[in-house]
Each structure stands twice: as structure tokens, then as C-alpha cells.
Amino acid sequence: CGIVIAARTALGTINHTLLTVSAVRTAGLDLRGVVMIGEENADNRRAIERYGNVAVIGAIPLLDPIDRPALCGVFNRHFDKAALA
Secondary structure (H helix, E strand, C coil), X not given: CCEEEEEECCCCHHHHXXXXXXXXXXXXXXXXXXXXXXXXXXXXXXXXXXXXXXXXXXXXXXXXXXXXXXHHHHHHHHECHHHHC
């Protein structure tokens, strides 16, 4: 069983996400990666990957509606399934 950190893409996410990555690692847990939630922000994604030394393994855009078919479609298109195995 591994940990996946859910992080928003908006302002403030770099600091919050890097602190969470550090806490997960300090606890000795199996960190699988980060999933970004919201409008795509390539700069934030690159900063999290670089400074956190962690992969962004998925992205969830804003959805309307949020239902099973929408979430399954996002998972199939925007997630690195190998990171979750």
C-alpha cells in the first residue's frame, strides 16, 4: 500500500505539497507520487517534481459533473497507472 498526495494546482501548492512530501518520507511511508487537482499549472508541477524529488503521477481537471464516468475517464487519460501498481 502506498501514499498518493493530492495537491491543488493553485497558489500556495508548492509549499504545502513539499511539506507533505517531507512528512510522508520522514514517517517512512511508501510515497508513490502526487496528483494535481485543478487547472493545469506546468510551473507548479515542475517545481514540485524538482524540489520534492517526486513524480506527479496524475492530474484531475475541474469536472462538471463529478461522477463515476467522469472520474474513470480522467484516470484512464491522465494517470500513470504503473506508479500505482
